[in-house]
Amino acid sequence: MGEILLFLRRNTLALVGLIILLVLVGIISVGPWLTQYSPTKLDILHKLAAPSLEHWLGTDAFGRDVLTRIMYGGRATLAIGLGVVAIAFAVGVSVGMLAGFAGGWVDALVMRVVDAILAFPALVLAIALAAAFGPSLQNAMLAVAITLAPQFARVARSQALSISVKPYVEAAVSLGLPAHRILIFYVFVNGLGPLLVQSTLALGSAILQTASLGFLGLGAQPPLPEWGADVSANLQYVRSAAWVALAPGMAILLAVLSFNLIGDSLADWFNPRRRSEID
């Protein structure tokens, strides 16, 4: 806890990121109880109303309150980000750790597959996979997770490589501990730091990419509120009623920015060369 407070005191930007994130999470979790509007119920009489006291961010083409949709959509978007990173982390880290720890042909095979996935621009592969799986939120999440997993595999592998030659691992091996125990309790636990930094940064790109898929119509399907899909659904009204598309877009920007502010400072914090410069 002391370490966290020290980190936040030294890194104003990380603190700003954390505050933005907490405010967003607060609005998203409490907001839906306070609003009297439904995110999906149509109200054609009040369509495309400008921001006012009743509708702080105006209404969209179906008369739905934009703020309410952002609050519900934020639940979807943040859950998506966490879900995608969780899948990418689980798959990437287990495969990468195994490759680095086992070495030999396992390592060679895993790294070729990782190289091949990294040979695609991430968004292109995510779009192609999501298109093949069929347009739905689950499939979009899976597609983005597949493109993020190799980054985790790379970091995990290099962690495993450098940790598995440490004396305490050699001691564990000579004590005759089973390989899976060594892998989990020695290699994984000690290599966690950089992986957590990677996760924070990946959260930002996961949200950005899933929103992009939603924008292209490959993510959340209407009427489900989701930020990226909401921007794209309201594109045609942007010239007359800018708020309908810009408000969810700004929400994406804020969420991604908060993760990047925290992740960027964390990366500096864990980098000894940078850290001395901050001190």
Next chain:
Amino acid sequence: MASFLIRRLIALIPVMLIVLVIVFSLVRIIPGDPATTLLGPGATQQQIEALRTQLNLNEPVVLQFYHYVMGLLTGNFGYSLKTGQPVAVEILNRLPATIELSVLATILAIVVGIPIGVLSATRPNSLFDHLTRVISLLGVSMPAFLLALVLQLVFANYLGWLPVSGRLSPYLQIQSVTGFVILDGLLTGNLPGAVDALQHLLLPTAVLAAFLAATLGRFVRNTMLDVMGEDFIRTAKAKGLRRRDVVLTHGLRNSLLPAVTVIGLKFAEMLGGAILTETIFAWPGIGRYMFEAIKNRDYPVIQGTTLVFALLFVLTSILVDVLYSILDPRVRRKMG
């Protein structure tokens, strides 16, 4: 150099094979029978059978893959389900537009990003440094479609300075020589056409360049700070060189090398971003072609464009390696 290139290309073979397997599988992972799904609900049994034969779906998977790869090697990327046109031809027609856009965006990003990085590194922890850090984090956090929308609203709708979308105003015509509109305009002496094309290019270029410029500025700042702590910088200062010479000829030169790698890698990511940018600005490149293919569930086109994006990426990475060895004699010697 030649042997280095050859070894680099040989190392690519296993990776490219897996890339091909992934692209090949794209049509095969569609739930249900691919031919039925591809043709949609209105298809007759005869049409479905014809497509099955065309895609070699009645053969074992390994043979299907063999036919697919052999087809690619002879330039056969399949046929669009919507227009019936060969995918390879359609992609080649649209490639210049995408290259024009992304190359210009890369140049813009370099011109903006590197000086910002250098200035930040020479004044670490100054107000300027903090400001550029915040702006660059904003740049990488900004969804491309949001930036595009804001720029369109401000510069096209509100100020009316630039066109909203497209590649050329409909009343103008430019004779095609190379496929690059601005170049063609200049080559055929069509100056108004070239200027009009440039105006159309500005907004999409800015959107595409923003992400790269932000990343690059940050990256150059960090490498340069590392370099400025090296012994040879202290020697240069001790020799009594002017600060400008120390920063530019000693500091910047040694920081640019890693930046080449970042530019190469991000160039590829930018191609992915081009799908969004081209869609919003109605830019007739392969990104928009892919987007339309997704809307129409035109899988051969999705496969073709995905493969071309991957190929461009891989070619860029080879180019980066070659550039690297040209720029750094140490690397050249090691690579033989």
